[in-house]
Amino acid sequence: MAVLSAEGVAFEVTVPVVIIGAGACGCVAALAAHERGAEVLVLERDPVPRGSTALSGGQIPAAGTHIQQKAGIPDTAEILEADLLHKAKDQCDHEIAHHIAKESARTIDWLAENHGLPLSCIDSFLYAGHSQPHMHATPTRSGAELLDEILGAVARAGIDILTSAHVTDLYADAQGLIHGIGYTRPDGSRETLGCGALILACNGYGGNKALLRKYMPEIAEAHYHGHVGNQGDAIIWGEALGASLKDLTAFQGHGSLCTPHMIHLGWAAFGDGGFQVNALGLRFSNETEGYSEQALKILRQPGGVAWAIWDRRCDTVAEEIENHRQARAAGAIKDCATVAEIAAYIGCDVATLQQTMDDVAAITRGEKACPFGRQFADFPPLAPTYCCAKLTGALFHTQGGLEVDTTGRVLRPDRSRFPNLFAGGGAARGLSGPSDWGYLSGSGLLMATNLGRLAGEAAADLVTPGR
Numbered sequence: 001m002a003v004l005s006a007e008g009v010a011f012e013v014t015v016p017v018v019i020i021g022a023g024a025c026g027c028v029a030a031l032a033a034h035e036r037g038a039e040v041l042v043l044e045r046d047p048v049p050r051g052s053t054a055l056s057g058g059q060i061p062a063a064g065t066h067i068q069q070k071a072g073i074p075d076t077a078e079i080l081e082a083d084l085l086h087k088a089k090d091q092c093d094h095e096i097a098h099h100i101a102k103e104s105a106r107t108i109d110w111l112a113e114n115h116g117l118p119l120s121c122i123d124s125f126l127y128a129g130h131s132q133p134h135m136h137a138t139p140t141r142s143g144a145e146l147l148d149e150i151l152g153a154v155a156r157a158g159i160d161i162l163t164s165a166h167v168t169d170l171y172a173d174a175q176g177l178i179h180g181i182g183y184t185r186p187d188g189s190r191e192t193l194g195c196g197a198l199i200l201a202c203n204g205y206g207g208n209k210a211l212l213r214k215y216m217p218e219i220a221e222a223h224y225h226g227h228v229g230n231q232g233d234a235i236i237w238g239e240a241l242g243a244s245l246k247d248l249t250a251f252q253g254h255g256s257l258c259t260p261h262m263i264h265l266g267w268a269a270f271g272d273g274g275f276q277v278n279a280l281g282l283r284f285s286n287e288t289e290g291y292s293e294q295a296l297k298i299l300r301q302p303g304g305v306a307w308a309i310w311d312r313r314c315d316t317v318a319e320e321i322e323n324h325r326q327a328r329a330a331g332a333i334k335d336c337a338t339v340a341e342i343a344a345y346i347g348c349d350v351a352t353l354q355q356t357m358d359d360v361a362a363i364t365r366g367e368k369a370c371p372f373g374r375q376f377a378d379f380p381p382l383a384p385t386y387c388c389a390k391l392t393g394a395l396f397h398t399q400g401g402l403e404v405d406t407t408g409r410v411l412r413p414d415r416s417r418f419p420n421l422f423a424g425g426g427a428a429r430g431l432s433g434p435s436d437w438g439y440l441s442g443s444g445l446l447m448a449t450n451l452g453r454l455a456g457e458a459a460a461d462l463v464t465p466g467r
C-alpha cells in the first residue's frame, strides 16, 4: 500500500468517479454518482463482492422514513441524533451525527422507492440505545440479502464492478489531488487507472492484526468476525497523504457470538429479559448497555466465555433475525427444561445458578435492585422452556478512520479538504467516540449507506462540468 507521485504518470484510461470497495458504501456511492450523471467504476479485491456488509445483520437505522410513517412509528431525525450522541457520550463529531441523522430517511426512501430494495422497519423490539424502532432491513434481516439487493440495483443501473482488482497504490500530486490508482490482478499483473474523483469505500482495519495490536490491544487477539480483506488500506493511504485520522482506538465488539459455532444470537434474546452468566453461574454485567461493550466484559470472565440464558418468549422475538435462526439450526442453542439442566450444560454449581435465576426473577418483580443497574421490569420473569448458549466476545469492525466533512470529503488536520478524495463507511471515522462503548446499534450501515450516498453525489458534482 503506497501513495506514489503522479508526476509524469500518464493513464491510458480515466474514469470520472472511481470507487474502491464493493460493500454497502461503495455500491450505494456508485448508485448515487451514476444517478447524478457521472460515469463510475467500482474496484473490488474479491472475486465476488461480499465485504463485512454480507456478513452483517443488514439492519440500517433511519428516522422519519416513509416506511416508518406508514407503520405509525413517530420517529424523527432529532431522536436518532440524540440517540447517537447519548450512546457516544457526546464524544463523536456532532456535525456529522446531525447531518447523517437528517439524511437517513432520504437514503432509505431512495433505496426502497428508486432502487426497489424490499425494506421494512423492525418494530418488534428496541435495540439498546434506540428510543424508537430505527432499524430497517430486507425480509430475512440479513446482510447477505441486503448486499444482494444492492448489487441487483447496481447491475440494473448498468454500473460496472471490476472484481479481483486489489488496489494497492494511489497516485497523488503535491496538492493531494488524486490522479489515479494502481491495482493488481490475481495473476500478479499490475494495471493503472486515472480518476476524476476517488471514493475510499474499503472499510477499516479489522483484518489487520498489526494495526489492531497498535490501536486496540484489548481486543486484538479476539476472534474477528468481519471481512478479512479489510486491511486498513484507507487509513494507510490517508496517513501517507497527511489526512486527519480520528478515533483509531474505537471499535464495535459483540457480546453474543456463540462458540465454537461463531454465529451471533439475535440481541432481542437479551433486550427482552435474557441475561448472561459466567462459568461460575454468576451474572457479571448489565447486558443491555450495548452489545459492543459486552464483548470485553465476556472476554474478562474466566476462560473468556459466558453463557446466555433466555426463554421461548424471548426466543420468538429473536428468531426474527436470520443469524439467530442460523444459530439454532447449527445446534448452538440448547433448550433446557430445568435450571439443573442449564447448570449441567454450563458445568457450574446448581445452587449458585438457581440463586442467580431467583435474583433476576426478584429484580424483574421489583423486589430487588440489579447490582449492575439493569432494568428488567418491562418483562415477565423467565419461564421454562429455557434457552442457553455458550458465548465469547468478538471484534466486529473498527470505528476509527479518515475524518470527513458532511459530503464525505476527506479532511486534513487543519480541516482543509483534499481536492478530490472522499471516504465513507468503515473507511471514515465512525460515530462511536474513542472506545467500544459508543457504538449505537446499526451505526455501521448508517455510515456506509449515508456517507456512500453523500460522497457519491458530491464526487459526481465535482467531476461534472458546470456543477
Ligand SMILES: Cc1cc2nc3c(=O)[nH]c(=O)nc-3n(C[C@H](O)[C@H](O)[C@H](O)COP(=O)(O)OP(=O)(O)OC[C@H]3O[C@@H](n4cnc5c(N)ncnc54)[C@H](O)[C@@H]3O)c2cc1C
Pocket (backbone or CB within 6 Å): 020, 021, 022, 023, 024, 025, 026, 043, 044, 045, 046, 049, 050, 051, 052, 053, 054, 055, 056, 057, 058, 059, 060, 061, 143, 165, 166, 167, 168, 201, 202, 203, 204, 225, 226, 227, 229, 230, 231, 233, 396, 397, 424, 425, 426, 427, 441, 442, 443, 444, 445, 446, 448
Ligand atoms: C457480523 C457483523 C454483523 C453486523 N451487523 C450490522 C448491522 O446489522 N447493522 C449495521 O449497521 N452494521 C452492522 N455491522 C457493521 C457493518 O457490516 C459495516 O459497518 C458495513 O458493512 C461497512 O460497509 P463498508 O461498505 O464500509 O465495508 P464492507 O462491506 O466491508 O466493504 C468493503 C469492501 O472493500 C473491499 N476492499 C478492501 N480493501 C480493498 C482494496 N485495497 N482494493 C479493492 N477492494 C478492497 C473489501 O473486499 C470489501 O468488499 C456488522 C458487522 C459484522 C462483522
